[in-house]
Amino acid sequence: MANCTARSSLVTRHGGRVLVDHCPTVWADAEAQEILLQGWKPDGRTRAQCEATSPANGSVPDNEAIVRIPARMIPMIREACDAIERAQLR
Template sequence: MAVEFVGIDPNTDRDHCPTVWVDLEAEEILLQGWTARPGTRSACEATSPANGPVPDGEAIVRLPARMAPMIREACDAVERARLR
């Protein structure tokens, strides 16, 4: 597994740390964030084209918008790895 750190929430208190990594071998973006509140989860499920609720083993994760540059960087890293 080739997991590489991309970035951490710049406003972190080091106890609650939304974080972004990439796994270049698996071509995956890995996110650590806050668990969605029940109302948020319900709203996501209600607007999803998927069938039914979020299944076990999956989660809706919240990340602050200020982390968008890190998420873009992670997407770019996976795309570059795919083109190699």
């Protein structure tokens, strides 16, 4: 993907950021105007609960996925959203 800006970091309890690899992350693809999320796959029980209670009403299609995103990623998701909005204004 062209023009992807990685946002992979872990917020420490002291407020600093430590770059990490191979963990949940979020990044913005400004060219496609999309936000990409990488997270943990849910176990079968969690997937079944999600499918039973999802506003989408039913099972997850084969071309979609349920992804667990840790709450610590909220600032990174906001940052990725801002990056897409800035790209749209150019």
